[in-house]
Amino acid sequence: MRAKASGAAQRREGASTSRARFLDRYRSWRDHHSLSAADSLxxxxxxxxxxxxxxxxxxxxxxxxxxxxxxLDNAREVSGSWDSPAQISLFLLKSTGAEAxxxxxAELQERGDVAxxxxxxKVAALEEFAELSGFTDVVASLDENPLPHLLLVSPATGVEPSVLQAELLALQPVEQAVVDMAWVQRLNNxxxxxxxxxxxxxxxxxxxVVLILGxxxxxxxxxxxxxxxIVKLVGGSNAFVRRPFLYTGLWYGVGGGxxxxxxxxxxxxxxxxxxxNLASLYQSNFQLSGIGLIGSLQLVLLGGAxxxxxxxxxxxxxxxAIEPR
Structure with missing residues (x-):
């Protein structure tokens, strides 16, 4: 019985010693981290x-x-309203009158797939062209108006422009239906x-940045x-020696971020x-969006990393390469 009690006491004492040693190592590791961080800073x-x-x-x-x-994010935000929805240009036959x-x-306005x-x-379009181009005398000398009536159709939300284009082209008196989205595709590319x-x-x-810090x-x-x-001569490990320099790199990176x-x-x-001021000239309420607090913190963290x-x-x-001789 005494032998069993003695063995149990030794096991308890060994477990306590192991825990104590672990706590000592942890405290030493933590204290060296704190000292290394403060000394490096x-x-x-x-x-x-x-x-x-x-x-x-x-x-x-x-x-x-x-x-x-x-x-780029701000430019994408500005251009976001340019490509949605697409607009279909319906050129009517030249013989089409204003009433037709x-x-x-009115017929297109009643369709569910048209917003x-x-x-x-065509008369107003020709007058606008003459005013903007400065060719008023040339336009006045024309025997007839060469421009057709034009309908600008905006598809409803969720409607595929190419499908609507094919349907509208079959209407009378539509001569041509154009969906000009090539410039938007070029912009996106x-x-x-x-x-x-x-x-x-x-x-x-x-x-x-990594090379500069290195x-x-x-x-x-x-x-x-x-x-x-000297530290290696007294038994310091590579991890012990490495720690202050890692904190030095961390402070340089955080400061740079x-x-x-x-x-x-x-x-x-x-x-x-x-x-x-530029946006107000185009009757827009656009405001520059920045990185914000989260983006700033991300930059600091990235710099530290x-x-x-x-x-x-x-x-x-x-x-x-640095070893005691």
């Missing part, structure tokens, strides 16, 4: 001039693709191409070579009023 702020230059380079590299992406054109307009039908009278170019540029600049961390490693050798967010917000603030990646690559490459 202090070192970055002590060299404020060079740190500002690094932050500016990173911020500009991150702000450029972000600003282009915001510009108005009757066809709106606007009649452009241009927007997609621009988006891909921005993504490509962002990839190149992100790689540049080079900065490499210089920091070289400046602290003697310190690293913060600068990038400030640059984008400043550019939007600078352009907001001119864009509003890039800083960690660049620091990790630099430390992994150069730390192994």
């Amino acid at each position: 202090r070192r970055v702020l002590d060299n404020l001039g060079s740190s500002l230059l690094t932050w500016l380079v990173i911020g500009i590299a991150m702000a450029l693709p972000t600003a282009l992406s915001v510009a 054109a108005q009757a066809l307009q 709106e039908a606007v009649l452009v009278d 241009l927007m997609d191409l621009s988006r891909r170019l921005v993504l490509g540029l962002a990839g190149v600049l992100v790689l540049g 080079n900065t961390i490499r210089l920091a490693i070289e400046n602290r070579r003697d310190e690293i050798i 913060f600068i990038a967010a400030l640059l984008v917000l400043a550019a939007l603030f600078f352009l907001e009023q001119p864009v509003s 890039l800083g960690l990646i660049g620091a990790w690559l630099a430390v992994s490459r150069h730390l192994g």
